[in-house]
Amino acid sequence: MKYLLPLIFIIYVIVLSFFSKGDFPESGFNNSYFPYLSERPLTEDGFYSLKIAWNIGTRKGITYNFEQPTTGFQPLYVFILSIFAFIVSGFGGDKIVFLRLVILLSGFTALLLSYVFYRLINGLKKTDHQKTLMILILLLVLFNFKLFLNLFNGLETGVYLIFLVLSMILSQKIIEQKKNSGLLILFGFVLGLTVLARIDSILIVLFILFTLLFTRALSKKEFAWISLITFFTLLPWLYFVFTTQGSIIPSSASVQTGLTSAELSYRIDQFFFSIFTNYIPWLHSGQTQSLIIYILTLIFILYLYKYQKVFIKNFFKFLIIKYWSVAILISSIVYLIFASQPYFFFRYLSIHILIAIPFLALLITNLLSYRSSKFKNSFIAIVLIIFFVNAVYYFHYPKQVTGLALRTSFIEKNKLFEQKIGMAQNGISGYFFDNILNLDGKVNNEALKAIKGNYLYNYISRENISILIEWEEWFDILPSTELKQNWQLFNDQIKDNKTLVMIKK
Structure with a gap:
């Protein structure tokens, strides 16, 4: 099953990539059973990054339209994509071919994210049920429709989450004092790449570094060494931004940050809804609001309070979970206050996956470990059915075009x-x-x-x-x-x- 699940996922991603419609919508209603590439799964914001990557790959420089230099993108993701844009254009492919390739690359990102989560969780707690754990991680990453939308939107979310998980793995080694000069260099470099994956992750990076310093997991010399490597990893990008616009803050960050007059009730609703959907996997259907998510979250909290107090206590004994939970909480509060539009929360607050997937994977592994094979297979089948019902409704059911x-x-x-x-x-x-x-x-x-x-x-x-x-x-x-x-x-x-x-x- 641990090989079958990735195969099912890969087949679906290939089908979605190759059969999505490459032309423009002729009317306001899509009667086809496949979406337009210009509408979904890639999103409006994702297309900005894709255009800049295409321009870089086709030797037009770091520009948007009219050859305007731009800083309005997350550099690591765009530069990675620009390599593939260069290859596609070199073989005579057009922008539509590039979009299909981006969807395939998103699928690869999801598979890689599953693997690094497995490495993280396996490093936290050894279990005698490795196969069950691996299957659950695959279900939580590949067949989690909320996360699917995050990973396939044409933006940096998947790459960003991978580097956050890698940062967690390396910081765990530092906490365990399994460190050497090579590990410190790698940690600083990965932290720098994490910030390049999404600039606002600097909040998380700084909190983790100072926490490791104050808890003496890092010496002052090691802290300075890692910080220096992180800074020099960022320096070329900071230099480009400053020379392009006279500020080290990219234009996209300025647009998407700032106190807003958006309705407070809607902002709070989107904030908690976006957090809860990380902890209630498999049930998100692509809607931006749903009372069901709140009801299920309440039921889940009551269940944990009554039956899983010991598990929760043991889970948060892991220092890495404790430190990163606080970092994510602080970052989330900053988003709540300063994100210019509440609809960004669905993407920004996907960082809660870093805690949700280890928590759910270990919890459900405990619950399924001594169940029969028939019960486990039934559970897997239910998750797959829910995922494909959501996918069919969201991508393949005729509906209005945006x-x-x-x-x-x-x-x-x-x-x-x-x-x-x-x-x-x-x-x-x-x-x-x-x-x-x-x-x-x-x-x-x-x-x-x-x-x-x-x-x-x-x-x-x-x-x-x-x-x-x-x-x-x-x-x-x-x-x-x-x-x-x-x-x-x-x-x-x-x-x-x-x-x-x-x-x-």
């Missing part, structure tokens, strides 16, 4: 290839078309400065943008007088009831 994906077919249908188009949410469209300028600052530092300086409309005029495509409420940030004088509705509109297309008079 408005952001419809923009691609709108541009193609109206042959808007020569005009300069401005969009705030342009991840998908900007990947496929080079004539689209980003206007929310995520990958465009000049637009970001214009937004912060309250001269976005002047920036739009200066850039000679002739068409604006965006959600209707976005136009409220532009001066209404100038908008009425100089712009008019395009003779065709996107049929999603929320997007406006305006053309310069």
Whole structure:
């Protein structure tokens, strides 16, 4: 079974990659049993990274559209992908072929994540039920639909989680005093790569390093040595960001960070929902809100309180779990306060997987160890059925196409290839078309400065943008007088009831 489960997963990933539709949606409803590559599983934010990787791989430099230098991406993931973009383009492949390859690479990332989790958990506690443990880890990683969405969104989440787990494994060796100069160098390098995988992980890295210092797992000299290696691993990227935009904070971090006026109740709901889904595996169906998750979480907590107090106590005796739990909690609170939009929580708070998977794997291994083979096989079958029911509903059941994906077919249908188009949410469209300028600052530092300086409309005029495509409420940030004088509705509109297309008079 430990070989069959990865095989089933690999086959499904190949099918999803090769049979997803490579054209643009012709209407607002997808009647096919496979998704459009421009819509799912890859997401709007993921397409920004993919376009930058494609540009690097096709020798256009570290740029977005219009050859603009950009810092709005997580460097490690994008540079890894750029190697594959170089290979694809070198063999005559196009952007669609690259997307299919990205899905396959996401599958490989999931398999690798399963392996490093196995190494971590096996290092925490030796068990006589290795096969059961391995199968559970495969089920918790490969057939956990919530994690599947995180790993296949076109973003850095999978690579980031792998390096976090590797950091946990190495910090465990340091706690156990199994250290030497080679381990210290490797630890510093891996911590640096972890930050390059996602910049905001610097909070976790700093907390872990100082905790190891204060608990005397590291000497002051060792702490300084590791910190120095981490810094020099980051230095080339920091230098590039600073020379590109005069600040060491990437543009994407500026856009996605900041106190927001978003509804407090919705923010708190998304915060706890995103955390709980890590600890209630297999039941997430792709919805952003669900009362069932809260009910099941409450039931699970009551079960743990009544029947698993000893297990919980023993689990948190592992110092590595204790230290990393606090680091993740601190990071989560920072996200709660400073993440600019609550919908980022689903991705950001996937760091709870670092604690959830070891906890659940060891707990369920204990519960299944002395069960019959028939019972274990039934359990595996139920998990697989739930996963594929979710996958079929989310990816293969006919449904509405998102408005952001419809923009691609709108541009193609109206042959808007020569005009300069401005969009705030342009991840998908900007990947496929080079004539689209980003206007929310995520990958465009000049637009970001214009937004912060309250001269976005002047920036739009200066850039000679002739068409604006965006959600209707976005136009409220532009001066209404100038908008009425100089712009008019395009003779065709996107049929999603929320997007406006305006053309310069």
